[in-house]
Amino acid sequence: MKNLLAIGVIFLMGFIGFAQVNPVEDFKPSETNQPGREYPKVNSEGRVRASISAPEAQKVQLDIGGVQYEMTKNTNGFWVGESAPQDEGFHYYQLNVDGALVPDPGTKYYYGAGRWGSGIEIPASDSEKFELKDVPHGTVSEKLYFSNITQAWRRCFVYTPPDYGKADGTRYPVLYLQHGSFEDQTGWASQGKANLTLDNLIASKKAVPMIIVMDNGYAYRPEDVNKGGRPPSAFEEVLVNEVIPMIDEAYRTKSDRENRAIAGLSMGANQTMRILMNHLDKFAFYGGFSGTSNYPKSDKIDTKTFLNGAFDDGNAIDEKIKVFWLGLGTKEPDPFPESVGAFRQMLNDQDIQHVYYESDGTAHEWLTWRRSLYEYAQLLFKN
Amino acid sequence: MKNLLAIGVIFLMGFIGFAQVNPVEDFKPSETNQPGREYPKVNSEGRVRASISAPEAQKVQLDIGGVQYEMTKNTNGFWVGESAPQDEGFHYYQLNVDGALVPDPGTKYYYGAGRWGSGIEIPASDSEKFELKDVPHGTVSEKLYFSNITQAWRRCFVYTPPDYGKADGTRYPVLYLQHGSFEDQTGWASQGKANLTLDNLIASKKAVPMIIVMDNGYAYRPEDVNKGGRPPSAFEEVLVNEVIPMIDEAYRTKSDRENRAIAGLSMGANQTMRILMNHLDKFAFYGGFSGTSNYPKSDKIDTKTFLNGAFDDGNAIDEKIKVFWLGLGTKEPDPFPESVGAFRQMLNDQDIQHVYYESDGTAHEWLTWRRSLYEYAQLLFKN
Incomplete structure (x- = not known):
């Protein structure tokens, strides 16, 4: 019973890890980034990893595809977080810093969704x-x-x-x-x-x-x-x-x-x-x-x-x-x-x-x- | 002595009020705003009034001309604040939300100062x-x-x-x-x-x-x-x-x-x-x-x-x-x-x-x- 439970826990951790915690670590800077900016990045699964310095913020989210993803703060004041895999192609998105919906300073800006704001490209198979x-x-x-x-x-x-x-x-x-x-x-x-x-x-x-x-x-x-x-x-x-x-x-x-x-x-x-x-x-x-x-x-x-x-x-x-x-x-x-x-x-x-x-x-x-x-x-x- | 002190306090308050607190209330939406946006605004003194919704933020600043101006939170979660009078012409600026330096979502974006970010126009006499x-x-x-x-x-x-x-x-x-x-x-x-x-x-x-x-x-x-x-x-x-x-x-x-x-x-x-x-x-x-x-x-x-x-x-x-x-x-x-x-x-x-x-x-x-x-x-x- 104890062993079965352990297997269950390991299975569950593995599943959560796969779905939410362990993205494939092949992130590359997005082609829609501002010149010289490292973030946001995109990986081969189509996940978006955003990062922003906000040392005094309490809560920062990546808001893409109608879903808010919690970001976490590093010791140096940078917040980092990833989205679930996105459809290939171009998406509008934004960051939420303590309730302020703002463009990501890492990206170029595009007009859509009624505002000039951040966009990101998930490379398409037929790009x-x-x-x-x-x-x-x-x-x-x-x-x-x-x-x-x-x-x-x-x-x-x-x-x-x-x-x-x-x-x-x-x-x-x-x-x-x-x-x-x-x-x-x-x-x-x-x-x-x-x-x-x-x-x-x-x-x-x-x-x-x-x-x-x-x-x-x-x-x-x-x-x-x-x-x-x-x-x-x-x-x-x-x-x-x-x-x-x-x-x-x-x-x-x-x-x-x-x-x-x-x-x-x-x-x-x-x-x-x-x-x-x-x-x-x-x-x-x-x-x-x-x-x-x-x-x-x-x-x-x-x-x-x-x-x-x-x-x-x-x-x-x-x-x-x-x-x-x-x-x-x-x-x-x-x-x-x-x-x-x-x-x-x-x-x-x-x-x-x-x-x-x-x-x-x-x-x-x-x-x-x-x-x-x-x-x-x-x-x-x-x- | 008491009267002199009172006069002194009133004088001082008046001075601070004139210099920092009571801008001329003829602010108009900036010509560099995104379509349909009311803020930022500019008044006849060349002051910039910015506003952003950030209900959970602890501190929001307007950062223009190398000076950070404290903004204050209204009961509805909007922060509002003004700069000192700016030179006529075009200026780059940004907002600081709990330490995150971000573009103002109210403006169009311009490349300068090494980034795509907010700009604002103080109408020039010879515009x-x-x-x-x-x-x-x-x-x-x-x-x-x-x-x-x-x-x-x-x-x-x-x-x-x-x-x-x-x-x-x-x-x-x-x-x-x-x-x-x-x-x-x-x-x-x-x-x-x-x-x-x-x-x-x-x-x-x-x-x-x-x-x-x-x-x-x-x-x-x-x-x-x-x-x-x-x-x-x-x-x-x-x-x-x-x-x-x-x-x-x-x-x-x-x-x-x-x-x-x-x-x-x-x-x-x-x-x-x-x-x-x-x-x-x-x-x-x-x-x-x-x-x-x-x-x-x-x-x-x-x-x-x-x-x-x-x-x-x-x-x-x-x-x-x-x-x-x-x-x-x-x-x-x-x-x-x-x-x-x-x-x-x-x-x-x-x-x-x-x-x-x-x-x-x-x-x-x-x-x-x-x-x-x-x-x-x-x-x-x-x-």
Whole structure:
């Protein structure tokens, strides 16, 4: 009995140790660290080990993936602690120092989750798709413009492909690419790695050279804001009436609908699908990454009423839209799978051809969207 | 006696209150805040009021300008505190939560002082020089390149003036503009506002349209790094042998020396002066903002030995360099005034014409350098 108990205790200790206490000791500084910083680190299991000097603090936690992990204080005043293994890809996180939720001073900062804050990269099995490689590189430019609709200065980022600078008169097709809720126009060319993805795809001739425009999906008329409450979005008007004409004026674009694509992630998928269906004369390609316009509903879609009947004539839509593309991570939470599933069912019922892609092992996060762009961009402007 | 004491106490309280306790209550959210954040705030005296929720913390400080200001806890767990009045312009700062030095979650983040961290803007009397105005705007592009010298990927930022996108064949002069120590290539087009400054100067025809290239002044050969210790800088070779040819290839530049300027701040002033004097065939304009190559010395300069005798033939230098420009803030600490003063004395002794500018009421900080660029850029490429 005594021996059995001992075995039980050893087994239990072993189990706890494996699950919570003894991470594999192959931690390396994260690629998203500030220059010269050793912490945070990531190990081969995808655990994050954070560290911060806080000699007078009583309690410090690593807050990642919605879970708070207790950190412990060393004799020199440094707190250290690890998370459970995280999904591969990019995650937002923060530290909690005696109740203050703060960025980790070790990392670079990214806009997402409604704030500029820490991000960390758990290296992905297919990270070579998005890596900085020895191939010709395009450039990402910040473009400032005054919106008459919002009566405010706005900015967008524009990716131009490697040969654009040659100024040989070549004109390029354009992809309008949108972020999700609580994110902004900085995301796609930073944690989204859209520029590096296209550099790699263009170098390997998997995608045709294209311009990508990344704008801010939040746009409101001042008179609507002044009314109080949640103002209606003016983004569709800003994009269609201000941004597209500006881009076609300022860049060497091909400006017919067969050379213009639109895509977005999450809220951006919802927005861009509405914009597409209201302006089929302007876009021939659609990409919805982790979202559709029936979100958050998962009921069967009534095509008579959905988006004012835009999908009711399936054959007409099927003919007009050259690539209708949907992507989703296999670990996305409710209601994304159900909502996108109901939308796909509608497409099937209406005989509208579409591509459906699943990102293996990723949730409602950037690796799902990087992979979606990687797949989607290969299908654009080839018909 | 009792009355005198009471008067004394009241006087003393009044004095402390005026100096430390009763700021003018006209605080407004800082223009460098994250979207939607109320704190930090700045008042008309230039005081910074910070606030952070840290219900379990024992001690929270606002750390700005080398001084720590105690913050106090409200009943709802928020800490609030103010600094003394700060110089107008941009300052780096941080919060101290129970010994943890962390960015303020209320601000945007900037690279400087060796880290990505909080910055705050005390509105300047002449801020219209650098403001986003309703004028044509150039674009800032991020350019990635592989350096054979450092055997690493590097990036620079390139400002192209408003009409550059017209691609009408117009070629432009180029200013190479460098950051200071513990800063990087992101500074000039962010807290430095170089792009907005040039947009405004070009719109008012005070400066000619030009390209500005902002690279990273830290560059080392891998074999030098591997030796240990402080490696010699390879920045001069990277700039001259790699960056300039790349820019002249990728952009519509005028590539003769009379259409190429170089300038830098602090460490960048020191670096660019050396580069200038080693490559007078490549540059005709120099700008040194808060720095010179004799830094940190303030001894009389021996032109026989200084920079290998580069300034010894004053007449030849005077003829070659079309604008030799030096700027300094009136509140700069030792040894900047003395060191730049010794350098100016040498220029005078050698009969080398130069422009000397003083930024009123600013120290070794970004408002000095914004104003320096504003003045300097007006003199470029006009001969």
